[in-house]
Amino acid sequence: MTLTLSALNAASLPDFVAALGAVFEHAPWVAEGAAGARPFATVEALFCAMRATVETADDARRLALLTGHPELAGRAARAGTIAPDSIAEQAAAGLDRLSENEVARFEALNAAYREKFGIPFIACVKRHGRAALLATFEARLASSPEIERQTAETEVMRIAAIRLNALVSGEGPLRTTGRISTHVLDTVRGRPAAGVALELFEIVSPTEAALVARAVTNADGRTDAPLIGGRPVPIAAYELRFGLGDHFRRLGLDLPEPPFLDIVPIRFGVADPEGHYHVPLVATPWSYQTYRGS
Template identity: 45%
Template sequence: MTTGPKFTPQEINTLSHDDFVQVLSSVFEGPPWIVAEAWSSRPFLSLDHLHASLCAVMYAAPIEQQVALIRAHPDLVGRAALAGTLSPSSTNEQAAAGLDRLTAAEIETFSHYNQAYRERFGFPFVICARENKKENILAGFEQRLHNSRSQEITLALGEVAKICLLRLRDLIRS
């Protein structure tokens, strides 16, 4: 993430479908179906246009596909984080929120919230960690556990969109 953006929007527009998917596959967790489908929306006039096109695909998907996208996200301070097996993007994002420097008691608190949230909604809690610190994330758990499942799907997709934009900014010069 510290190397700076690698591509211009014009360069992104010239990529083959396979190269486009390979270059942008990291902007979403899980299989790159959103990126693959958005390729046909070229040319992208700007980073914001590309982001809007990607999000349009995400929001237009059937609910089952949206939930699968949410489920592709790792738990915050979950098993993958503790084992060091997160994607590089997720590792850096959780570290930016200070989630790599927690006490044993804080890890237990996150574990409790992760479990309660998954039991209630059937998918992990998604929040843009780069825009939050641990205190805000814990407060988010407490607030959002009272929402309906449909409210949480909507909120989670909004957070996925924020994550996508930040990851695009890491890849593309505007």
């Protein structure tokens, strides 16, 4: 259930803080500090006021904002004793379904990180696939305390932006979503390829691919909805698999058995979770092309 910006502009201070107090984890003072700058014309302006509250707070409060965050896949998370938003976010990233080995790895990394930097490792999990999350964890462990303080705060802002967007509707929403889309063109007939079944997988490891979406192209050769949309696209390698052979078989083309092209895999990486990844397939039974489109 989202609140409108105008309702928030008109709300009492306690109601305002009650509504937005959880945007920054265990830190309702951020909402409180921003309330005075009302009214806000856009969601973005509201967010800027909250960020300014953080950035002008004293060092102890800023540090507490970081130490208040739960560890990723940590004991508290698994025990369900962390903030509800964090539970949902970690679950969406699959961090509640780790293998024993992965749990052990996260625990070791968490301990090493806290030992080195004195704060928990904070990352906006919605912006990372599981493999990318581990890779960034290891990379950041090698960083310096100054840079990590900044990086942690950047991640806190990203988490807050997504939470705020989910809570408040209004003009000028924050840019927290990306998209994966596709388009299948049949260049034997010079027309969109309708009825092509396709699947999108996240490549979790060299031997494991997790199904993310399944769709069939419509009359324009596109899918009715983006394959990922309305949320950040997790940083990861993906593979699209198109049932191209079936498409040309249905058209009655004379194909060898097995056909030269049957299931066509396209593997691509996403590095910008707020970007639009348009990955078309321009194909005949004997050739195809793909590119990052727009």
